[in-house]
Amino acid sequence: MNEAVLSVSDLQTHLHTDDGIVRAVDGLSFEVDRNETVCLVGESGSGKTMACNTITGMVGPPAEINGEVRFDGQDLLGLSESELTSVRGNRIAYLFQNAQNALDPVYTIGDQIAEAITFHQDTSSEQARERAVELLATVGLSRPAERVDEYPHELSDGMCQRVAIAIALAAEPDLLIADEPVSALDVMIQGRIIDLLDDLREKREFSLVLVTHDLRVVASLADRIVVLYGGTDVERGAATDVLQTPAHPYSQDLFESFTGDGESEDSLASRDPIPPQGCRFHRECRHAVDDCRASKPPFAAVDGNESHRAACVYYGTERDPGELLFNARHVGAAFDSADEPPGQTAETDGGDRDE
Known part of the structure; x- marks a missing residue:
């Protein structure tokens, strides 16, 4: 088994506002192995960017931060600003969403x-x-x-x-965190940048955390996927498992919104920015039962696959997940037949000639 270069455990980033406490990140856990690409997937407001900003020390007081972030065995949350500076930009690099804004014009x-x-x-x-x-x-x-x-x-x-x-x-760097690196680009250029990132990761042997809401990008790059909703992870596993059998009800809705078989992206984005107790998704879930409202479900194996886990009461309990699994395979098949990921369709020869 590969050694994790990044290990995030029960990460919490809570923001105190006039309207109360916003749990922007609330119990997020995931790992990234060496020379691996892990995609953090979810709609806008799910906590993806805030989690990455917290991991790299770009979020401070008055935010309340708890949990553990270990990079190559070192606890990043316990470092001073000067100690963190020696890591950030050096061993951990950050690629922002809009390069035009990130670069200095002068x-x-x-x-x-x-x-x-x-x-x-x-x-x-x-x-x-x-x-x-x-x-x-x-x-x-x-x-x-x-x-x-x-x-x-x-x-x-x-x-x-x-x-x-x-x-x-x-x-x-040993780790590159890329926050929506192609969302501002047209589709053809997206494919070239995706292929470039994948090629560089393989040749330079760094790990990649990719923040995205575009499942085409995920299908092109991901080794593993972490699905976020309401500031926490609801499903995680190997990319092939999650893409072919999205097990959590939210993952299924997210995939359906991409393939056009379900809710629109607008309706997904309109959900409550301050999720409820229990399963964060229970207000929107057509499968919700009382247990979903009472407490946050633990992660359990999906259909006996220990490397594919979902935080849902229908897995790892006496409840029958049959309907969910049937729908998971249906949604996965629909996604698989949707448009090809941009990294697989774009021409990549010629570098920047059309950019």
């Missing part, structure tokens, strides 16, 4: 890559510039020796995302 892209290099490594400015050119070539930008002196506004969105990836990889 500095060339070469200067920004070089700054990331010199911040974590003892190297000269000349060496950093040479390394910046190499990184631009690595992420597929044509004419990297010329591009290094260009500014973000001179580049397309797809090119800027490649630059952001170059900055993230500057310190050769």
